[in-house]
Amino acid sequence: MTMNIEIKFNGQTKSLTVKTTQSLLSALREDAKAKEVKDGCSEGDCGACTILMDGKAVNSCLVLAPAADGCEIVTVKGLGDASNPSTLQRGFVTSGAIQCGFCTAGMVVSAKALLDTNPNPSRAEIREGLAGNLCRCTGYQKIIDAVECAAQKNNS
Amino acid sequence: MSFKDKNFRIVGKPMPRHDAWEKVLGNVSYAGDHEIPGMLHVKVLRSEYAAARLIAIDTSAALAVKGVETVLTAEDVPNNETVTKFGQTHTVGGFEGLYRVLAEKKVRFFGEAVAIVAAKSPEICDEALKLIRVEYEPLEGVFDPAEALKPGAYLVGEDDSNLICQYKVRKGDIGAGFAKADVIVENTYRVPQVDHAYLETECGSAWLAEDGVLTIRASTQVIEHFRGIAEVLGLPQNKVRVIAPMVGGGFGGKEDITVETFLALVVFKTSKPCTMTWTREESLLSHGKRHAYTMKYKTGASSDGKLVALEVDILSDAGAYVYLSPWILLYSTVKATGPYNIETVKVDARTVLTNNIFASANRGFGGVQVCFAYERQMDEVAKALGMDPLELRRKNFLHQGDALATGRVLEHAVETEQTAINVRKMLGEKTVSDKANILIGQGIASSMMSYGRMTFLHDTSRSYVSIELDGSVTIRCGVQDIGCGQKSSLASIAAEVLGVELTDVTVYFGDTALTPLAGTTTATRQLYMSGNATLKAAQYIRDNLLNKGAEVLKVAVEDLDLADNKLVVDSDPSLAMPLAELVKICASDGVELFNLAQFNAPAREFMDFTTGQGQVFADFTFGSHGIEVAVDTDTGKAEVLKYVSSYDVGQALNTLSAEGQIEGGAIYGLGYGMTEEILYEKGRALNANLATYLIPTAMDVPDIEVDMIESHGGIGPFGAKGLGEPSSVPSAPAFVNAVCNAIGKSLSELPATPERILRALKN
Numbered sequence A: 001m002t003m004n005i006e007i008k009f010n011g012q013t014k015s016l017t018v019k020t021t022q023s024l025l026s027a028l029r030e031d032a033k034a035k036e037v038k039d040g041c042s043e044g045d046c047g048a049c050t051i052l053m054d055g056k057a058v059n060s061c062l063v064l065a066p067a068a069d070g071c072e073i074v075t076v077k078g079l080g081d082a083s084n085p086s087t088l089q090r091g092f093v094t095s096g097a098i099q100c101g102f103c104t105a106g107m108v109v110s111a112k113a114l115l116d117t118n119p120n121p122s123r124a125e126i127r128e129g130l131a132g133n134l135c136r137c138t139g140y141q142k143i144i145d146a147v148e149c150a151a152q153k154n155n156s
Numbered sequence B: 001m002s003f004k005d006k007n008f009r010i011v012g013k014p015m016p017r018h019d020a021w022e023k024v025l026g027n028v029s030y031a032g033d034h035e036i037p038g039m040l041h042v043k044v045l046r047s048e049y050a051a052a053r054l055i056a057i058d059t060s061a062a063l064a065v066k067g068v069e070t071v072l073t074a075e076d077v078p079n080n081e082t083v084t085k086f087g088q089t090h091t092v093g094g095f096e097g098l099y100r101v102l103a104e105k106k107v108r109f110f111g112e113a114v115a116i117v118a119a120k121s122p123e124i125c126d127e128a129l130k131l132i133r134v135e136y137e138p139l140e141g142v143f144d145p146a147e148a149l150k151p152g153a154y155l156v157g158e159d160d161s162n163l164i165c166q167y168k169v170r171k172g173d174i175g176a177g178f179a180k181a182d183v184i185v186e187n188t189y190r191v192p193q194v195d196h197a198y199l200e201t202e203c204g205s206a207w208l209a210e211d212g213v214l215t216i217r218a219s220t221q222v223i224e225h226f227r228g229i230a231e232v233l234g235l236p237q238n239k240v241r242v243i244a245p246m247v248g249g250g251f252g253g254k255e256d257i258t259v260e261t262f263l264a265l266v267v268f269k270t271s272k273p274c275t276m277t278w279t280r281e282e283s284l285l286s287h288g289k290r291h292a293y294t295m296k297y298k299t300g301a302s303s304d305g306k307l308v309a310l311e312v313d314i315l316s317d318a319g320a321y322v323y324l325s326p327w328i329l330l331y332s333t334v335k336a337t338g339p340y341n342i343e344t345v346k347v348d349a350r351t352v353l354t355n356n357i358f359a360s361a362n363r364g365f366g367g368v369q370v371c372f373a374y375e376r377q378m379d380e381v382a383k384a385l386g387m388d389p390l391e392l393r394r395k396n397f398l399h400q401g402d403a404l405a406t407g408r409v410l411e412h413a414v415e416t417e418q419t420a421i422n423v424r425k426m427l428g429e430k431t432v433s434d435k436a437n438i439l440i441g442q443g444i445a446s447s448m449m450s451y452g453r454m455t456f457l458h459d460t461s462r463s464y465v466s467i468e469l470d471g472s473v474t475i476r477c478g479v480q481d482i483g484c485g486q487k488s489s490l491a492s493i494a495a496e497v498l499g500v501e502l503t504d505v506t507v508y509f510g511d512t513a514l515t516p517l518a519g520t521t522t523a524t525r526q527l528y529m530s531g532n533a534t535l536k537a538a539q540y541i542r543d544n545l546l547n548k549g550a551e552v553l554k555v556a557v558e559d560l561d562l563a564d565n566k567l568v569v570d571s572d573p574s575l576a577m578p579l580a581e582l583v584k585i586c587a588s589d590g591v592e593l594f595n596l597a598q599f600n601a602p603a604r605e606f607m608d609f610t611t612g613q614g615q616v617f618a619d620f621t622f623g624s625h626g627i628e629v630a631v632d633t634d635t636g637k638a639e640v641l642k643y644v645s646s647y648d649v650g651q652a653l654n655t656l657s658a659e660g661q662i663e664g665g666a667i668y669g670l671g672y673g674m675t676e677e678i679l680y681e682k683g684r685a686l687n688a689n690l691a692t693y694l695i696p697t698a699m700d701v702p703d704i705e706v707d708m709i710e711s712h713g714g715i716g717p718f719g720a721k722g723l724g725e726p727s728s729v730p731s732a733p734a735f736v737n738a739v740c741n742a743i744g745k746s747l748s749e750l751p752a753t754p755e756r757i758l759r760a761l762k763n
């Protein structure tokens, strides 16, 4: 069974035909061609697929595509681009928070949701806020640095 | 400030990585992101037995499903079995193993690939997989390497023994050594099989190019598997091309072939493009793991703390196929003593087939398991002598000019002692516990880990550098970038030598058709090998530029330098000429502005396996970790309060990147110490997902304080040493030493879970 949904995707309206059992992750990657959203497990365990859905960070692999009908979806590409990167993206680059980069898109989106609710988090709060996003490369430290640095920039 | 006087402009500075922007903007197309119009989806049918005879496979019902293009079994593979020297393109003896694409005769492990389906959609693949009828005759199997060695044991393969190989090292008279000892400490250490758990599972796509070349774009650490793939298909090697885009983590798990042959087979049979991505469960069940080891250590020491005898017995579980087990065992055998100078040494090591998932490369490659044993053992010996663990280590560390037990003299910088002193200092005074149920402990561990491949492999790498007419720089080098900054490091080297900025350099990498072959991204070898090749090529162009500059400006070549996109005259800055201008003059005068350089690692003959004497490694990276833990005696939970790490990095290419390697390595290793373990029931992995196979999260780990010594004594570019594997080796023993220090008991098994800590507390 398929159905049509309409989402606001990184600021633009998009219509997608999705299966009723399809995950939002699959709809974004396969139908919307949003390859920046990564699949690390399809089971809600790794956070690589994190997107903003109506402003909240969710694991898109755990959301059914039909449930996104009428929602606003933001991926890492919606946060900034080469000519106008977000402070978080800039922070990730300058802090050395990116190694293989496979966790990065989800990590930056989770960090964005964290800073939206807590603009001035402690390092412990950042660690807690990113606990659902696994990174196997960095040991997390430079990611925490990046979020801390972006928070300072945002607040100055 | 320039390359000339070694006051680097770029090298040794903290720099954002060359590849960071494309990643943070979501622009990188990883192997699983590539789409080709009309591509088929490929999925694997995997064995549900760890040991069984394959009687028959009926694929007819699956083939009849609408949308199914092909269903393939071992019969359909031109050369389903090849004998290969894994990971190796240079011919060497004694390290061969069977590579089998699809199960044949006997199934050897739970999760082994039995058949593949290619269909129009993943859903159709799933439907077809259910319709393949496989007739198995279940066999008893063997799951413990000690059992597998007993006479009459179940035979995993088709040979008459499960023993794959054995090595030994002998130094001096071990009996006389123990006779001299005032204390003798004997322990058996056990470490489990673990996974790499990179965030990107195995994936790729493949197609037939218009020129008839079968092209595979896959997540791999080794594009040079194109040779093995060609052999499987019976094609000439130059008709198979492998491309490795940015890899979403490797750690050794993508060193062996994963999706490549499946994809290639489908293209070979159908001439249609195809794609495949493994699920997390498949990834955990079917790629090579880090070997489980049982290690018996018996150490003799004199009362003043001198190590006089060490006897080691290593038993390694290779799992169901040979893969890299012999190589890994050799690493363990040579490194079994750790960075210590011990009077008499006897090491025996064996690796054995079982019906567990096959084991192969994993960051540290046999150096990690023995480090847990030798560093735990050092603390146990210190305890038996009533001596401070750092003091005992300092009495026994190897120094530059000393010989390993294999007779190999350490010619290059050895700063182990300094790193150990530094981590102890950085740890500082023990935190004072204010609760009766919280015990605080500190532990250190040191290690030696090679960088670069074994010297008898006669390793080489190639890199092509050119300077374009506008002064921008191009590198073509067949490195695989697995996230450690392989591409970025090469850019830094060329930028430094040719006087341009990092952003002026473009690096093409990882393509057997278009980039000169640079060997595997394994063994912590790319900065060392391809870094040196790139340095050599850039230096050639630099020399040409400076010679022409001297001629044009009529100054001595020694007076010239390249910096900030200019030809600079040291004695008269007003004469400086834009680099692009000099390049144009060179181009019109026919001066070569490109170079393809090859770097050859120092080559040696085979180690003598009858005596265990000879050179196996060119150089090592030495370092130490220090950890403070708080152990809750009610729950057994050990929280890491402090983590410090010190390395002699030789020369950091990019300090931000080097720090990132050291931090990431520490946490990768900490997972090994704290939580990670594949749990088995008769060969069936019970925790094949990331909810139950637990790797560290941001909440589980502390900040890490990093200390870098720069001895300039490495054999990489500018004196660099490698960090990828070394950074991870001593984490687990440092953690467990801290836990043991806290609770006053001994632990000899990984991971040191709360349950194991509670059990130790009760003993």
Ligand code: FES
Pocket: A038, A039, A040, A041, A042, A043, A044, A045, A046, A047, A048, A049, A050, A059, A060, A061, A062
């Ligand atoms: S892919 Fe969604 S949490 Fe892993």
Ligand code: FES
Pocket: A097, A098, A099, A100, A101, A102, A103, A104, A134, A135, A136, A137, A138, B199, B248, B249, B483
């Ligand atoms: S950078 Fe590789 S998983 Fe985070």
